[in-house]
Amino acid sequence: xxxxxxxxxxxxxxxxxxxxxxxxxxxxxxxxxxxxxxxxxxxxxxxxxxxxxxxxxxxxxxxxxxxxxxxxxxxxxxxxxxxxxxxxxxxxxxxxxxxxxxxxxxxxxxxxxxxxxxxxxxxxxxxxxxxxxxxxxxxxxxxxxxxxxxxxxxxxxxxxxxxxxxxxxxxxxxxxxxxx
Amino acid sequence: xxxxxxxxxxxxxxxxxxxxxxxxxxxxxxxxxxxxxxxxxxxxxxxxxxxxxxxxxxxxxxxxxxxxxxxxxxxxxxxxxxxxxxxxxxxxxxxxxxxxxxxxxxxxxxxxxxxxxxxxxxxxxxxxxxxxxxxxxxxxxxxxxxxxxxxxxxxxxxxxxxxxxxxxxxxxxxxxxxxx
Numbered sequence: 615x616x617x618x619x620x621x622x623x624x625x626x627x628x629x630x631x632x633x634x635x636x637x638x639x640x641x642x643x644x645x646x647x648x649x650x651x652x653x654x655x656x657x658x659x660x661x662x663x664x665x666x667x668x669x670x671x672x673x674x675x676x677x678x679x680x681x682x683x684x685x686x687x688x689x690x691x692x693x694x695x696x697x698x699x700x701x702x703x704x705x706x707x708x709x710x711x712x713x714x715x716x717x718x719x720x721x722x723x724x725x726x727x728x729x730x731x732x733x734x735x736x737x738x739x740x741x742x743x744x745x746x747x748x749x750x751x752x753x754x755x756x757x758x759x760x761x762x763x764x765x766x767x768x769x770x771x772x773x774x775x776x777x778x779x780x781x782x783x784x785x786x787x788x789x790x791x792x793x794x
Numbered sequence: 795x796x797x798x799x800x801x802x803x804x805x806x807x808x809x810x811x812x813x814x815x816x817x818x819x820x821x822x823x824x825x826x827x828x829x830x831x832x833x834x835x836x837x838x839x840x841x842x843x844x845x846x847x848x849x850x851x852x853x854x855x856x857x858x859x860x861x862x863x864x865x866x867x868x869x870x871x872x873x874x875x876x877x878x879x880x881x882x883x884x885x886x887x888x889x890x891x892x893x894x895x896x897x898x899x900x901x902x903x904x905x906x907x908x909x910x911x912x913x914x915x916x917x918x919x920x921x922x923x924x925x926x927x928x929x930x931x932x933x934x935x936x937x938x939x940x941x942x943x944x945x946x947x948x949x950x951x952x953x954x955x956x957x958x959x960x961x962x963x964x965x966x967x968x969x970x971x972x973x974x
Contacts (some may be wrong), residue, residue, distance in 0.1 A: 624904040626894025716808025723939030724804040736922040743917040759903030
């Protein structure tokens with residue numbers, strides 16, 4: 615699939631997408647976090663074509679999310695193991711699980727995160743590490759970081775990220791503009 | 795792009811991917827969270843072709859993440875506003891920002907989440923809402939939920955999600971299998 619490269623965009627979301635590549639890659643990472651490491655395991659789990667799987671695994675190795683390790687000398691066999699960078703992607707996967715379970719699992723959750731010792735089901739939420747404050751509310755807003763360029767600054771100047779009532783921020787953008 | 799439908803997979807990650815569609819959709823959601831609502835605003839921000847943008851916006855409306863609202867009668871003009879489901883996708887976006895800032899921003903962060911009142915930079919982390927325990931450690935493991943089918947149960951039986959030393963879980967999967 616031909617598509618525009620996102621790597622020149624300054625946004626960390628765009629750059630992450632550039633590295634992870636596309637949906638198959640996310641599902642491969644999900645399976646790797648479930649403990650799968652071998653080509654045939656991924657193939658069976660995903661029902662993906664070998665050509666596509668080869669391409670996606672190579673992409674993830676190149677992006678530094680998986681490491682190719684030989685686990686058998688004769689015949690030579692390789693497995694794909696998560697790097698630290700790959701393991702750190704877990705928070706994105708967990709966030710997707712929470713969202714997916716909430717909106718697209720009418721029959722109930724098929725996957726849950728539980729405390730290994732107590733068996734209590736976890737209710738994942740994104741908070742500020744220091745204060746413990748949930749990041750979903752109006753208390754937290756997106757601002758340009760130290761490395762932000764002009765376009766990032768311009769975009770965030772009208773940020774409604776924080777508004778639970780997005781009307782106020784939208785109103786200023788409603789002025790009819792030439793060419794709109 | 796022709797691709798396999800993920801909607802039949804039980805996994806909440808796969809179902810989420812099915813709804814969000816592809817990268818452009820995530821970047822559109824990101825921009826919507828930044829306060830953009832109008833076609834020309836998304837077009838300018840993303841450098842996306844009008845045809846592709848139209849398709850992606852329709853997909854997000856159909857999936858219930860954006861709502862199309864008329865904001866001008868003459869001429870009729872529409873804007874795209876996040877629904878509750880769309881706003882809830884924020885935790886996925888934030889998780890991607892954290893990951894992207896950590897690994898793919900050698901020049902420093904271009905976007906930061908800050909406390910609107912104090913200006914303190916947030917350090918987002920995924921925790922259990924009740925106990926406050928971080929979910930990244932070995933304390934939490936993935937288990938089949940009440941609605942899990944056979945394949946989900948089989949896959950999670952070998953889950954190494956929780957292991958910080960994934961070797962142990964992988965070893966059992968290393969046995970050479972017929973056809974591997």
